[in-house]
Amino acid sequence: MIRELADRLISRRRLDAEEYRTLLSGWDEATLAYLRQDAVRTAHKQFGRGVYVRGLIEVSSCCRNDCLYCGLRCSNTSAERYRLSDEQILECCREGYAAGFRTFVLQGGEDMTFTDSRLEGLIGRIRAEFSDAAITLSLGERSEESYRRLRDAGADRYLLRHEAASKTLYEKLHPQSMSWENRMRCIEALKRVGFQTGVGMMVGAPGQSVSDLADDLMFIQRIEPEMIGIGPFIPHCATPFSAHPAGSLPLTYLLLAIVRIMHPKALIPATTALATLSANGRREGILSGANVVMPNLSPSEVRNKYAIYDGKANRGSEAAEGLALLEQELNEIGYRIDYSRGDYI
Numbered sequence: 300m301i302r303e304l305a306d307r308l309i310s311r312r313r314l315d316a317e318e319y320r321t322l323l324s325g326w327d328e329a330t331l332a333y334l335r336q337d338a339v340r341t342a343h344k345q346f347g348r349g350v351y352v353r354g355l356i357e358v359s360s361c362c363r364n365d366c367l368y369c370g371l372r373c374s375n376t377s378a379e380r381y382r383l384s385d386e387q388i389l390e391c392c393r394e395g396y397a398a399g400f401r402t403f404v405l406q407g408g409e410d411m412t413f414t415d416s417r418l419e420g421l422i423g424r425i426r427a428e429f430s431d432a433a434i435t436l437s438l439g440e441r442s443e444e445s446y447r448r449l450r451d452a453g454a455d456r457y458l459l460r461h462e463a464a465s466k467t468l469y470e471k472l473h474p475q476s477m478s479w480e481n482r483m484r485c486i487e488a489l490k491r492v493g494f495q496t497g498v499g500m501m502v503g504a505p506g507q508s509v510s511d512l513a514d515d516l517m518f519i520q521r522i523e524p525e526m527i528g529i530g531p532f533i534p535h536c537a538t539p540f541s542a543h544p545a546g547s548l549p550l551t552y553l554l555l556a557i558v559r560i561m562h563p564k565a566l567i568p569a570t571t572a573l574a575t576l577s578a579n580g581r582r583e584g585i586l587s588g589a590n591v592v593m594p595n596l597s598p599s600e601v602r603n604k605y606a607i608y609d610g611k612a613n614r615g616s617e618a619a620e621g622l623a624l625l626e627q628e629l630n631e632i633g634y635r636i637d638y639s640r641g642d643y644i
């Protein structure tokens with residue numbers, strides 16, 4: 300039965316909700332190996348042996364929101380807050396560009412000092428100085444008008460994890476001031492204004508069931524995002540979920556394999572959360588169909604302050620200065636860094 304479902308997923312590239320629930324409830328190691336093998340084959344056909352690198356610049360640890368799982372939540376008074384100036388961000392881009400990066404990811408909490416007009420100016424300067432680089436933003440929920448302005452200014456991609464396709468689960472993970480409807484509205488708006496749009500969720504989030512994950516897969520299947528970020532939940536000590544165990548790595552690999560089979564062309568990172576939980580996490584992510592890594596380009600003095608969960612990896616091959624190490628790690632499993640922009644095509 301489970302093998303039949305795996306074969307059906309491989310041949311049709313989709314299942315229905317009930318089939319995903321059955322697959323996620325009944326998989327075993329053999330199913331995982333079987334699906335990962337096909338996911339890797341699928342990724343090879345599309346991307347060869349190259350893994351795209353994105354330079355991650357964590358622009359601000361200030362956030363107006365209070366997501367229950369996040370160390371940067373506004374009610375965490377022990378979090379160290381910083382925000383980079385435009386000049387500091389441009390300097391990170393310069394260092395990244397010199398190292399070979401052709402995508403910059405500007406990620407931060409919902410920090411309203413990053414106004415539309417400030418971001419338009421910043422995006423314009425990055426675009427002018429690095430005309431062949433892609434600009435990805437990950438700055439949370441904004442209005443459609445704001446997204447349009449950022450897109451018109453020259454940003455190419457936007458990451459906004461949906462976190463939970465189930466409204467009930469979304470509400471368990473977020474304060475009342477945030478709404479599932481608004482998150483969905485933002486994702487639709489990002490697609491409408493023409494961003495390559497990224498969604499995703501944590502695996503093993505508090506209160507998450509197999510049925511919730513099946514809903515996530517149906518959501519991803521329906522909206523066909525260009526980017527899909529899936530990583531294990533990792534607790535942060537100063538949040539209400541501090542005692543909750545981290546998400547399962549094998550289940551994360553299974554979900555990566557499923558979304559790769561579902562969307563052969565999608566850009567799928569082997570996330571930092573994988574690398575944080577296991578020294579082999581990133582390579583196992585790539586061996587589950589992922590084709591992107593996002594080394595940290597932030598100034599080294601702020602890296603430990605962007606603490607969304609405990610122990611977040613930001614050194615060695617997780618860091619921009621560790622590209623040689625990353626290349627070596629990738630070579631060991633038969634891959635190499637692909638320094639091109641790596642757009643969704």
Ligand code: SF4
Pocket residue numbers: 362363364365366369370371372373407408409439607
């Ligand atoms: S997950 Fe994002 S929006 Fe939520 S508190 Fe953390 S930084 Fe803010």
